[in-house]
Amino acid sequence: GAVVSQHPSRVICKSGTSVKIECRSLDFQATTMFWYRQFPKQSLMLMATSNEGSKATYEQGVEKDKFLINHASLTLSTLTVTSAHPEDSSFYICSAQGSYGYTFGSGTRLTVV
Amino acid sequence: AQSVTQLGSHVSVSEGALVLLRCNYSSSVPPYLFWYVQYPNQGLQLLLKYTSAATLVKGINGFEAEFKKSETSFHLTKPSAHMSDAAEYFCAVSDGSGGTSYGKLTFGQGTILTVHP
Numbered sequence: 639g640a641v642v643s644q645h646p647s648r649v650i651c652k653s654g655t656s657v658k659i660e661c662r663s664l665d666f667q668a669t670t671m672f673w674y675r676q677f678p679k680q681s682l683m684l685m686a687t688s689n690e691g692s693k694a695t696y697e698q699g700v701e702k703d704k705f706l707i708n709h710a711s712l713t714l715s716t717l718t719v720t721s722a723h724p725e726d727s728s729f730y731i732c733s734a735q736g737s738y739g740y741t742f743g744s745g746t747r748l749t750v751v
Numbered sequence: 752a753q754s755v756t757q758l759g760s761h762v763s764v765s766e767g768a769l770v771l772l773r774c775n776y777s778s779s780v781p782p783y784l785f786w787y788v789q790y791p792n793q794g795l796q797l798l799l800k801y802t803s804a805a806t807l808v809k810g811i812n813g814f815e816a817e818f819k820k821s822e823t824s825f826h827l828t829k830p831s832a833h834m835s836d837a838a839e840y841f842c843a844v845s846d847g848s849g850g851t852s853y854g855k856l857t858f859g860q861g862t863i864l865t866v867h868p
Contacts, residue, residue, distance in 0.1 A: 672856070
């Protein structure tokens with residue numbers, strides 16, 4: 639079946655530094671990649687949608703300069719949290735859309751100290 | 752615009768009992784509907800999906816859901832709960848943009864299922 643590999647699973651970084659999260663579709667081509675954020679005991683909130691080779695579309699209220707998304711190939715998308723602050727601490731999940739639906743990564747727990 | 756409402760943030764059942772997790776949706780176009788399960792600190796796993804074919808959809812692990820257009824509902828059921836079913840469950844709707852594109856997913860608030868021995 640379709641697999642999306644998301645790394646790292648956990649990361650702790652200092653306030654002001656940047657963190658990159660990668661999502662790779664291992665056995666299919668992801669035409670579209672979605673990035674979500676999930677706060678404790680809450681649902682998933684869509685942050686942005688990216689299509690291979692084009693700029694990401696951000697949801698209202700999401701700072702595009704802070705959450706940089708790159709979707710350079712049909713199998714790789716990255717989310718970079720720039721100048722991270724403690725309020726950016728959250729669980730980030732990617733979802734790749736292939737020909738038969740969505741496949742989710744296993745998530746990245748980001749803690750900014 | 753589309754939205755999903757999951758009735759009950761917490762559901763508790765005994766092992767072997769019926770599981771019923773409720774989901775109502777709102778969509779301006781014929782929807783695609785999904786149920787996902789999430790275990791702690793993990794991503795989402797698809798249980799089942801409705802994409803305008805049969806209204807009764809069978810999924811993995813003995814779960815099924817019935818699409819009822821008149822009630823705008825897509826409730827998830829399982830005849831007999833197992834301890835391993837304890838997790839958080841999310842109902843989601845997409846606008847099914849057509850072709851191979853499922854569009855954006857909008858998630859419900861989630862329901863935490865607890866299974867007692």
